[in-house]
Amino acid sequence: MMKMKSIMKKKRWWLLIFIVLVGAAGFTLFYDDGSLSSFVNQEGKAEFIEVYNEAMSHLPEPAEEKLISTTFGEVKVYKFEGESRTDLAPLLLLPGKAASTPMWEANLEDLIKDRPVYTIDLIGEPGMSVETARIESVQDQAVWLKELINSLDEPQIHVLGLSFGGWSAVNLVVHEEVPQIASLILVDPVYVFDTIPLKMVLLSIPASVPIIPKSIRDRMLGYISGGAEVDEDEPTAKLIETGMRTYKSKLPMPQKIKVEQLKEIAIPVLAIIAGKSTMHDPKKATAVAEESLTHENSKVAVFDDASHAINGEYPEELADALRQFIKTME
Numbered sequence: 281m282m283k284m285k286s287i288m289k290k291k292r293w294w295l296l297i298f299i300v301l302v303g304a305a306g307f308t309l310f311y312d313d314g315s316l317s318s319f320v321n322q323e324g325k326a327e328f329i330e331v332y333n334e335a336m337s338h339l340p341e342p343a344e345e346k347l348i349s350t351t352f353g354e355v356k357v358y359k360f361e362g363e364s365r366t367d368l369a370p371l372l373l374l375p376g377k378a379a380s381t382p383m384w385e386a387n388l389e390d391l392i393k394d395r396p397v398y399t400i401d402l403i404g405e406p407g408m409s410v411e412t413a414r415i416e417s418v419q420d421q422a423v424w425l426k427e428l429i430n431s432l433d434e435p436q437i438h439v440l441g442l443s444f445g446g447w448s449a450v451n452l453v454v455h456e457e458v459p460q461i462a463s464l465i466l467v468d469p470v471y472v473f474d475t476i477p478l479k480m481v482l483l484s485i486p487a488s489v490p491i492i493p494k495s496i497r498d499r500m501l502g503y504i505s506g507g508a509e510v511d512e513d514e515p516t517a518k519l520i521e522t523g524m525r526t527y528k529s530k531l532p533m534p535q536k537i538k539v540e541q542l543k544e545i546a547i548p549v550l551a552i553i554a555g556k557s558t559m560h561d562p563k564k565a566t567a568v569a570e571e572s573l574t575h576e577n578s579k580v581a582v583f584d585d586a587s588h589a590i591n592g593e594y595p596e597e598l599a600d601a602l603r604q605f606i607k608t609m610e
Contacts, residue, residue, distance in 0.1 A: 314414070315530055316411045316412070316413075316414060316530060317403070317404040317405070317411045317415075317527070317528065317529045317530045317531060318411070318527070318528065319406075319526055319527050319528075320526055320527065320528055321526075324525070324526030324527070325526065327522060327526055328406060328519075328522050328523060328526045328527065331515075331518055331519050331522045332380065332382065332407070332408070332519055334515055335382035335385070335515035335516055335518070335519045336381065336382055338382070338385050338515055339360075339381070339382060339384070339385055339388055340360055340362070340388055340389065340392065342358040342359060342360055343359050343360060343361040343396075344358070344359040345357065345358045345359070348428055348431045348432075350403070350423075350424040350427040350428055350431075351413060351420075351423055351424055351427060352403055352411060352412065352413045352414075352415050352420060352423070352424040353403040353404075353409060353410050353411040353412045353413065353415075353424065354409060354410045354412065355400055355401070355403060355409045355424070355428050356381070356400060356401045356407060356408035356409045357398060357399075357400050357428070357432075358381055358398065358399045358400075359396060359397070359398050360388055360391075360392050360396065360397045360398075360399070361392060361396045361397075362389075362392030362393050363393070365394075365395065366395075366396055368394070368395040368396075368610065369395065369434065369435070369436035369437055369438055369462055369606075369610070370395055370396040370397060370398055370434060370437055370438070371391060371395060371396075371397045371398065371437070371438050371439075371440055371465075371602075372397075372398045372399075372400070372429065372432070372437050372438070372439045372440065373387075373391075373397060373398065373399045373400075373440050373441075373442075373445070374400065374402065374439065374440065374441040374442070374445030374446070374448050374449055375399075375400075375401070375402060375405075375407075375442060375444075375445050376442050376443030376444045376445055377405065377443060377444040377470075378405060378406055378520050378523050378524050378527075378529075379405070379406075379443075379516075379519075379520055379523075380401040380402075380405065380406060380407035380408070380519070380523070381399040381400070381401055381407070381408075382515060382516050382519055383442075383516050383519075383520070383591075384399055384591070385515070385516055386591060386592045386595040387591055387595050387598065387599065390595055390596060390598075390599035391599055391602070393599075394599075394603060394606075398432060398437075400428065402445070402448065403415065403424055404421075404529050404530065404531040405523075405527075405529055405531075406519075406520075406522075406523025406524070406526070406527035406529075407523075411530075414530075415530075415531055415532065416532060417532055418451050418455065418532065418534065418535050419455050420532075421448065421451060421452075421531070421532075422451055422452045422454075422455035422456045423456065425448060425452045425456075426452060426456040426458050429458055429460055429461070430458075430460075434460060435460065436460055436461075436462040437460050437461060437462065438461075438462050438463045438464075438465065438606060439452075439461055439463070439464050439465070440464075440465040440466075440467065440602070441464070441465070441466055441467065441469060442467040442468065442469075442590075442591055443467070443468060443469065443470055443559065443588065444469075444470055444471075444534070445467075445469075446466040446467060446468070446469025446470065446472055447469055447470055447471045447472055447534050447537070449464050449466060449469075450464065450466065450469065450472050450537050450541075450542070450545075451534070451535075451537070453545055453547070454537065454541040454544070454545070461547060462547065462548075462609060463547055463548045463549065463550065463577075463605070463606065463609060464545070464547065464548075464549045464550070465549075465550045465552070465602055465605065466549065466550065466551045466552065467552045467590060467591060467598070468552065468553060468554040468557050468559065468560075468586075468588055468590050469551070470534070470559050470560065471534040471535070471536050471537060472536075472537045472542075472565075473537075473542075473551070473553075473560065473564070473565035473566075473568040473569045473572075474560035474561050474564045474565040474568060475536055475560065476559055476560060477558070477559075477560070477561075480558055480559060516592075539568065539571070539572045542568075542569075542572035542573060543572050543574050545573070545574075545575065546575065547575060548575050548577035548578050548579075548605070548608075548609060549573045549575065549578045549579075550578070550579050550580075550581065550601065550602070550605040551569040551573060551578075551579070551580045551581070552581050552582075552583065552590070552598070552601060553565050553566050553569065553580065553581070553582045553583070554583055554586040554587055554588055554590045555582050555583055555584035555585060555586060556584075556585060556586060556587045557586075557587060557588045557590075558587070558588060559588045562582070566580060566582055577608055577609060579605060581601055583597065
């Protein structure tokens with residue numbers, strides 16, 4: 281009986297600590313002090329850059345890399361080319377929350393077999409892009425991304441967004457006219473076909489707090505990825521964990537894309553839904569996508585056994601799905 285009381289007491293203490301940390305995190309992460317997204321200090325920035333460069337060393341050698349100026353900041357851009365035809369419309373890859381170019385390690389070798397691929401680090405997220413003017417709205421996020429695509433000077437481009445990157449892609453086309461975009465590929469996007477469950481929102485807050493022990497943060501991140509274990513030696517996982525500790529994002533909260541907005545998208549959309557995603561209700565997201573994507577060449581594909589970490593779990597299958605989808609337009 282005494283042992284049981286002791287266990288219950290410990291559980292209550294952990295629950296109290298969790299509630300306090302969530303409250304503190306919410307104040308820290310969402311309190312609007314007017315500052316720009318940035319690294320918390322120079323030491324954190326130096327640590328992140330070291331881990332970033334290590335992760336980049338596992339990718340194919342970029343054919344080109346540069347910084348492109350936009351109204352809201354400098355965007356780090358990489359261009360990768362394989363033995364593919366360089367006259368085909370390239371892909372532009374938009375990473376997920378707290379991620380950057382190295383997250384595409386599992387995908388680039390397959391994708392550049394067909395066409396050139398651009399990757400970018402999103403403004404306001406951990407990476408080599410720098411926010412220079414305050415991004416205050418979802419319209420601002422669409423503006424800088426449009427300016428970036430214009431600066432790439434490509435007649436046509438296919439935009440692929442994963443998770444938050446999928447929201448960024450849709451947010452762009454519903455707020456701005458970008459005639460160069462030939463299609464959208466949305467890989468388990470958030471805030472597009474369904475909202476993030478409250479449970480996942482609460483779990484993601486302490487996962488972003490530096491004072492949380494790394495082991496707990498890793499378990500939380502693993503759960504967010506559908507139960508996958510976080511490998512501390514895996515370069516991309518290490519980079520994301522480092523970015524969450526060393527970088528403070530001040531981006532506005534995404535706004536759920538409305539069904540009416542989805543129905544007005546006038547270009548083909550490939551929506552890929554992870555059947556075991558914890559970032560939305562996969563069945564609801566699939567139903568909404570099938571109902572709202574009205575272009576005749578739009579398609580919805582469900583990877584039944586995939587978690588939200590779908591790009592690392594099924595890289596070859598993902599590349600095949602993209603290949604077949606784009607083939608219908610070329």
